[in-house]
Amino acid sequence: MNKTIYEEFGCTTKEELYQKIKLNDESVRQLKAFIDFSKASYKLTEPIKTNEDVLKYISGIPETDESKILFLNLRNIPVYLGTCNICDEASQRQMLLNGLNASGVKFFCINNPALEKHPNIQNFYSLVASCKLKLIDSIIVYEKNKCYFENSKQAYIFDENCNIKLNTKEFAKNKIQDLINYNEFTQYYCKQEIQGLNIFKDKEKINSLLKIAYQDSNYEVLGAIFTDKNGNVLDIENISYGNIKTVRENYIELSKHLLRNENIKGIIKFHNHPSGKSSPSSKDLSNIENNINYLDKIKIDLIDSYVIGKDGIFSIKSKYPELFTNKLINIHKPLFTFENNTAEKDTIKDIENLINSISESTGILDMDVRNLIDKNAELKMFEDNNTKYTFNVEDYGIRKYTDSQEEIYKKYSSISDFMENDCDLELDM
Template sequence: MKDSFYKYFNCNNKEELYLKLKQNSIDTHKLGKYLKFNQEKENKKIVIRGQNKLFDYLKNNIPDRDEVQIIMFNSNMEVLSDNKFPINTQFKDILDKSYVETANHVILLSHENEYNKLLRLEMDFKLFGYKIIDRIELDKNLELDSKNGIGNCQFTEEDIINGKNKNFKEEKKKINSKELHEFMDYYAKNELLGLNIKDDRKKIKEILKIANQEKSQEYFGLITYNKDQNITNIETSLFKGGIREAKIDPIIITPFLLHQDTDGLIIFHNHPSGSISPSQGDIQVTETIEKMAMRFYKNVEDHFIIGKNKTFSFREEFLLSNYSYERSSNKELSISEKEINLKEPVKNKIKSKEITKEKSTRNRLRSRGQER
């Protein structure tokens, strides 16, 4: 059984944990760093070019004396994975955790007296087609000894201690995921309430991404806002589905449209697969909810699809309806010609992708049948 998420932070429930987080309690520092990491992850790319960049990156990030560090890059020298392993870890286990599809360059780093093991690792990576950028050893004085002669860099014992500190991103695998998701929903509700859908748009997207990107099932939620465009209510789990979809019942959405203080909605759901591309079903659901809102002279401001690292916006991709309403006068407002012209091509492109994918699946199944 997994450990309690709340006990991990010396708390008993979501309310106590949220209060500690807002007070910047030392108990919640790891959680705060985790939230900040997920907030910045969409645009954050670490690129290492040249020895100074490498030294800066390794600072506070070097392995313990009985570990080997494997840093994997793509052709642009963007860090795609960085992991530390006990020096005797088998290569298959190292590659299993370190593997990223687009990675093709590797740096190996360990302490002295592990030359043979490091050389063996280098040969294994080369066998699988990886280019070794460097094989680095740290001597007893914590000075770099580089195979490629990248120069001298002095580290300290404090750097090892900092490098050993586990990130909550990894430790969260050991704790109760149900409690984690419960807290993230509670966190999102408290952080979103009162935000302005225009002025705080970027912040709203970030909070929704943080709260939903790690969920292993699909959840559909909605946000309501008033005539001042301030958020008045958040439902984070209105519908719950499986890995691929969540069935949406329009009747459940009706009470939110009936509320007199509601001027419009933002709807959102996550894609556990990590992809943010909308399906034809996502588009149809959005259009249905838009039509329902129009009957009450209310707007659908946006539909966000949340993946592992990014968020898709129906408004930004011109996939919302061609009309919105001024609630005070019930006046229909046309949107720009640009949005009208772009909406159909985008929808057709998505539909074309789904048809192609469906045909490919049928052909694959047909070929398997013939093989048998």
């Protein structure tokens, strides 16, 4: 008979298990390592192309009697990082089984310098070779940030920015997912960890928690993240449960949650696909209009709708913005929530230039212009015969508003493109 996840880790309730994790109890070391691995795995979709790509998986110097193995699949994408005791054949076999179950076909070996002289090292290499796994390179870690690739004869010194901690020890991924109440606990863990995060500033962290909680469910679950006016998460709840192919909307259940807290101003709907593919179905897309119509009546903003799969999180609003005919009226989205990459830095620079340009041409203080953009991301351009035109700094589109409808009038490739060609603004302050 299968154990529950609580029995496996010496607990009786999800609350007790969660507290053990938060207190770093030694008895749940493997479970915590698995959760940490799952969080990091949310971004692991890029293949290993160079030695430099491997550095992020080196989290300190391995012990003198342990070897770490980074397994890659046929496309050179990391699928598992395990640790085994070189003196314990059972530990070695379990780690290899985990790597093979994760579709590993090749590997990097990460070792302490002393391990190369260990009497059992050749037996370990023979065991690995018997599994028909291809050794790409052996990495000797001399210090926390210094290592040497033996086959390619390259040495590296690296900093903390290259270091993603993925030390899963000898934990078997396939084993924990078979435990009874596994999904119940991961969803409870998500509920505890997500509260207080901001859907704009902490989007990546929220997505990783959602993926941990729902990617392994064998049936579809429809849920909602509830936020206040600033996008801070107040709660997350499951709304309805379906089967392996579909889940039905339950507006009655959703209304119960919305009416319990008057501070709720916006929601993100989400559901999972047991197939593992996060691409939305035609029904998923058509439901957006129904959701907006329902939420508009109770003055709640639909911020986005997510589809969760093992391959990631699909944001329907990001890919199909035209479906979201509602403007965020109750949610005050912060203007600067960008990550540190070149394209987003350029966007920040363009927004700053736009603010300066508006301030100079209208005489309105920079601070007041910034507050206006912060409020709804749209700038009024002009009115003509009761028709209003606005520019949106998020999707670079000019919108046309009449008494009866809203439509996209013109689109630009960037804010700078808009400023160069059509920056004719009037601001109501």
